[in-house]
Amino acid sequence: MTVGITWSEASARRMERQFLANPAAKDTGVAEIVGAMLGAHAQVLSAAELSVGVRAVGVTRAGVRDALWGRRTLVKTHGLVKTHGPRGTVHLLPAAELPLWCAVLPAVPSGASPFAAGVRVSEEQAREIVTAIGEALDGVCLTVDELSEEVVARVGSWAGDLVMPAFQGMWPRWRQVMHRAGQSGALCFGPDRGRKVTYTRPPRFTPMPAEEAVRELVRRYLRAYGPATPRGFAKWLAAGGGWATELFGRLAGEGLIEEVVFEGEAGWWVASGDTEFPKEGASGVRLLPYFDAYGIAAQPRELLFPGDAYRRALARGQAGNYPVLLVDGVVAGVWHQRRRGRRTTVTVEVLGRRLGAREERELAAQVGRVGEVLEAEAELVVGTVTAGPHA
Template sequence: MTVTISWHEASARRLERQFLANPAAEGTTVPDVVSAMLGAHAQVLSAAELSIGVRSTGLTRTDVRAALWEHRSLVKTHGPRGTVHLLPARELPLWTSALTAIPSGAGSFAPGVRVTDEQARQIVAAIGDALDGVCLTIDELSEEVVARTGSWAGDLVMPAFQGLWPRWRQVMHRAGQSGALCFGPDRGRKVTYTRPPHFAPLPATEAVTELLRRYLHAYGPSTPAFFAKWLAAPDGWAGRLFGRLAGDGVIEEVDFEGAPAWVVAGDKEFPSGGWKGVRLLPYFDAYAIAAQPRQSLFPGEAYRRALAGGQAGNYPVLLVDGVTAGVWHQRRQGRRTTVTVEVLGGGELTARQERELTEQVERVGEVLQARPELVLGEVKVGPHA
């Protein structure tokens, strides 16, 4: 008999496995938290620091930076969707093999700009060679790539930020996903890049299977379409993968809100009721991006107010009882940070919820190592502010 799972049951389990229902226990490391999230989006590093910190009781931005730059237990590189993520260094063999196994489309660049598969291979190899054992700025790296490939790689043909970038940069994310490139410590105001320590990648089939298992453990029940969206992968590829693993008994079908979805085989235990509580999630938090269906996480007014064209992550969100009930913004001045929280739809928090919100704001201050102030009112800034 097919197991039936409600949104509230799925939400409660996801929050628990994300260290959001209950913070990670003392002794849980930064890479452990990031592993449970399946990567922390790090285009804005302070947002990644908050994503990790609010899932713990004691970790701060200093701990995240130490893991990244001192202990090297974290790597800042291109992860799911080609976007910048923090990933555990120990999991690079999994991530690089899985991400490079995903078919890529023709790309959005014009034929005269686009690189061929062979040119892309040469660029990635050149990046890995140039960055081995050193940290280079983007201009220094560009010189090295052109010297190793040819002048064609340096042609200024790629539209970007009211200017033109060299041709080779259109596959820079592939270098990150393949393990040839990661971010290094800043050199003054300049970003640098380096190469992660050498490692042996997993076989591609094994890596893709394991990544899907981890995804379903953290965000299941889910569907091929949701998995494809999370990875920016072709729908057909995801559908075939689910079909193969269902046939092999790795995953199994359940009924999720009246529609078929999948979980890891045997992983069908869910809380009997929903989760009650208040949480603050920063920009591009992994949970807000990966938890589907999006209409259930962002019901009613939240779908219009807390998303940008249906895309999650552009606004920090207030979760109340597992659904988006507001947006928020923090503005730091010196050692203080003001956290403005807007409850959507003219709603009001209960006394218990207000206490929990105050505790969450205090936790944001601890992570950012600032004195926080809570203001309940309209958030007037736009996305990415």
């Protein structure tokens, strides 16, 4: 008999598995938390630090940065999926999981090259560039200009031809395959040098077999965010819907995933045997930063962002553009912080309801936690958020 699951049950389990129902214990490693999220969005590093910090006891931005730059149990990826990371953006990933990600992402079908024939590099040239990048970054951190000099010196002047339209000029030819260097484990971000970004080579590893890695990623995605549809998985990974549908069909045939009825609709999937859900719904108040993994991946979006939240907390239907207030597992507001030195003011706009006394106390505690993570003294203001998306 097909299992039936409600939104309340699904959101409660997702919150539990995301360390949002109960923060991770002090002895839980930062990399384990990031692994449960399937990556922390890090286009703005402070947002990633908050995503991790609100899920753990005692973790601050310093702890995240130590894991990233000191102990190197985390990697700030560049080049995973098309240009940077999952969905084409910079992410923090556990270093131990690079064999998984760097096997999966090249296996996701991609479209035709966006570059004109006179700009594109051949497959042989692309391999030469990736090899040169890995050799140049082995054991050092280089700015993009320094890396460019090294690549051109290794493969030839053709790699440095300024043929790629960029923000304020033209980029050298070799940069069109920078994402492949990330996918192959030849390149990731290093610590900033003043205001300049640097790149380095992550710890060496051997990628998993591609098919095995794809199966494992689907299983982990369904464990973290299921029930889910092939379309939801494809959107999360920035993959083609047809490819994802065929993949889910194949995995179902192999008995690795099973279909469930979610909110009265068929076509939703969980990992085989993973059908236990909490009977009590999610509870509590949480503050999630820009592009937090929970807000991006949890579906269906209209249930996560009910009523006014769908209009106010999304940008043309896209999640992540606003930090969000969660109440009992659904979006109930937006928020914004403005930092001045050691102090930060957190303005929270509640949508379509009033907070009860318990919820107000929890919100104050969450604002305090934001301050702890960012190593600042936080002040709560309940009112209208005037800042726009990405502010």
